[in-house]
Amino acid sequence: MAEIKDALNRYAGAENAEGSVLREEEQFLRDYDPSAFEHPSVTVDILLFTVEERQLKVLLVRRATPPFKGRWAIPGGFLRMEESAEEAAARRIREEAGVEGVHLEQLYTFSAVDRDPRTRVISIAYLATVPAGQLRFGAGEETAEAALFRVGIGEDSGEGAPGEEVSGGDVSGENVSREGVSGEAGRLLLTAADGTVLPPEEIAFDHAEILLTALQRMRGKIGYTDLAFGFLEDPQSFTLAELRYVHEAILGHKLDVGNFRRTIKRDYEAAGRIGETEIGRGEVGRPAMQYRVIH
Secondary structure (H helix, E strand, C coil): HHHHHHHHHHHHHHHHHHHHHHHHHHHHHHHHCCHHHCCCEEEEEEEEEEEEECCEEEEEEEEECCCCCCCCEECCCECCCCCCCCHHHHHHHHHHHHHCCCEEEEEEEEEECCCCCCEEHHHHHHHEECCCCHHHCCCCCCCCEEEEEHHHCCCCCHHHHHHHCCCCCCCCCCCCCCCCCCCCCCHHHCCCCCCCCCCHHEECCCCCHHHHHHHHHHHHHHCCHHHHHHCCCCCCCCHHHHHHHHHHHHHHHCCHHHHHHHHHHHHHHHHEEEEEEECCCCCCHCCCEEEEECC
């Protein structure tokens, strides 16, 4: 009986202690002064990439209001109090490009003290991949216009440019030069639809650095992730040639056809990441095997 009484006393003591802690917490929150610490603003920036005409392109918007009025920028906006960063990113993609349910991943947090002239602004950048046929974009409340720019590094040949194929057929990005990718804004190459090259000084904020970071991320992971699938118009019906065009657009150079096919069949098909469906259309009128993404 004494043991039971001791146990009840210990329980009552623990309960009283817990209640005391809760009351202390409630009092602390009632008395807490939110203005005791400065609050930086938080934004989300959306790097929305697509592959159009076998070229890697990114959506940019021309700012209609200060700061950097008239310059091109990555689409984005301030985080609302009632939403998470990922919810804000999805909202901005829906508002800027008219698409939902696309591949979205957090890229990096950019927090340089002087990155925004208005106030201290921390940006959480997100990388999104969208098939070109699904994009619906135009001017917005704070943007004068929106457009796709071909994106690469200065020395990139681009899929459509003349040049020799890479004999190794490397799809990992390891053979791609890293010079200028890690923050040298002058190496970024953005080309408009009319062939005009956008100078880095016409890019707002630190968005040239953000673009280079995103391009480095994609090139580094294209060979071992499912990143390329997000660019396919129909992930349930595509050819290996269509998949190769995506890899070439991201890497910035051509790949050897035979080596690419062997690599994909080994690393993708044998691993159960893609599967054959049927014989369908092919290059130069030849029949080609259709594949689908296996989730």
